[in-house]
Amino acid sequence: MSSVKVQVILVLLILLRSWCLFMARPRTISLHTPLFICPVPISLLLLRSFDDASTSSITDSARQERSYSNLTCCAHFQKTVIVVSGESAREAFFANRALDITEGFKVLSGAIPMVKGVTSELQTRRIALIHKRLVSLQRNAHLEQLIAPILKDCHRVMDTWGSSGTLDPFEKIYELVFQITVRSLASQEIADDSALVARLKSLYDILDSETTPTTVLLPWLPFPSMLRKLLATKEVYSIVSRTVDIRLKSGNSRNDSLQMLIDAQDERLVIVGVSDLD
Template sequence: MGATMSTALQPQQWSTTVWVLLVTTAVTLLFQVFWRPALPKNAPKWYKKGDWPILGALEFYYGRRSDFMKEALRDSKTGNFSFYIGKKHLVGVSGDEGRKLFFDSKDLNFPQAFAELLTGQPQAPSAENQDGFSQTFTKALIPLMKKENFLKNLDALTGDTRAACDELAAALPSKADPDWRVTDPFESFYEIVYQLTMRTVGANDIAENPKLLKHTLSIFDWFEKSDSFAKVIFPWLPTVNHYMRLYYGAKLAFVFRDIIERRKKTGVKGNDALQFLIDRGLTLQNIVAFEIGALFAGQLNSGINAGYLQVFLTQNPEWMARLREEVDGVIAKHRTSPKQSRADVLSTLTIEEWEGEFPLIDLALRETIRFCLPGATFRKNMSGHDVPIGDSGEVVPDGAFVIFLVEDSMFGDWYTDKMKWNPSRYFEENAEDKKVPHAYMGWGSGRHPCLGMKFAKLEMALITAYWVGLFDFEFSDKDGNHIVPDKSLIMNRNLHSAKKPEENMYLRYKLRED
């Protein structure tokens, strides 16, 4: 043993065979690290600008996603291009044929693309189980998004929204003017959306406990921030953010575990989504995965949209007046006694009235989504064969990812004055969102509609009707001074997903006089 160790520590005494083995191993490792599969001849041309060895197109992941896509598309003669993220082959598509392929093709898979490009999860081992949890998630979510569930929860949803408005009304006066109070809509409205979402797809034990509500929202926010680009390139790499996600996922699991165990111990079942999942036989692991998935699907976008909608209203007096007139008209129509306050009347509305009597709020939300859906979205070709990109002669190779720039749809040339927030573009006589196929993707399109659309519309109608109906509000600074924004309020288009503004925005508000 001693002689062997001595020889091992003296490379000059190593045999030729040992050296050949070491060099071969090193070369093999380097090859595995640096090698990328060659692009098929009929794949779109490789856009090499900004490509880093091993890592690929870092700009796509860090800071310039939309700009990177637009620059690559301008450089392409066909409107399509290829690039790499690590060894992963991505194909950017655009134009009529690109939109048709992306939204209509049955050969393109979204769940696996999400898993590999956002969370760095490895590819499913077989076609049979590639959509395993996705199917479980969808089958559980669809019943919760039905009208019957909204009807069951309506009193609680209106009660939550009204209570949140009462809390805003009771806030301390602003420093600048005691007649006004101040809120950051990307905190206050974000929290209301979270409570309504938890009420609908989570647990009443959380929705009705302010401390637990803030605690779980904090867990979700940290979980959402803990993504890992390194994990996307090297799925086997044990990154810090990967373990942070596991940690925050475990913290959320402990919350739901305690609720489940308490219900089992007392024998008292809940009348909520959590009980629905328990009764379906989902494991704790799948329940937590469902909750995280449901929050990702609804909280981020709706939470941000809720804040921006009110901000955009402050900069558009015409639409502020229209929405106020709509809300006041509904209140006047359903008021049965002079003693009823605005909030009292809103609390009596039926689910049919919430869904059918606020069309202008719906259009304002539609336009807000157009501005608040940034970046690019993706699919993966898992069909087992190359998929043609229209009549371009190019294909998406089997195993490659398809990337579609959101602006190619949401800011297409069919939108007049497209950088202006203008809900009237959706009026029947204008119908700018229907001028070409997939002209608007805010609620999904083609084979991938948004399962939570009805709930998102309902919660936005609730929040906006109560807010517009009860308060006057203006854009302000944190002290309550009315100000005119000194720069664009439009969300950074290079973001990967909807995000709170980098700089805080504030609204000053006061109760309306009856």
């Protein structure tokens, strides 16, 4: 490699380092600072792996005003991240309605790619409606109706394990839990199709496995993993959307979560958002 190329690379690295230090500069948190809360300390370790200088302590005045304890503050580029630990901090995290849990999870989990017409249009109103529908689906009346089909799913899945030999409990139990989740949040058409459930599971595995420290810290770079997540997100949307079309065209009414959303005349993005199994 020529000396000119080496010099250019060194200059670029220095500029990148300077920019990162500038973005991670200590800052004072006020009551008006938008916060992105992460309930697990591992996320702080993730950020520290990028730059130890990114961490700073929350000011005493802000801590007193917010009545938080065991909090650590760090800067994630243009976002302020508060990592909580301890009983009082967890209570503040779950009880404070001014904090945006969805945004915090989206930032530190890498978030699913923003696909136009699929995820990019999930504004605050739609997200709030999705959360409202999820609460409705967890009510006793709805869950009681699912007991019989869930037990049937359990028997069917466990019968495939056989009565002898060895199995990986982490993999098999996860498959069973995923089947139950599909039954609870999606449609009967999807839950009854073992091959389709397996395909959905593989797509969500892609979304989980392709989230790395690099993709979280630099989500705008076109890594191959981001492309795979983009394609997986698009296919999940297509599967759920196709099921909705089939239900609407058939005119059949079924006792499942999808029918509840259709009867409420929710738009397609809300239906897909509620059926998101991740």
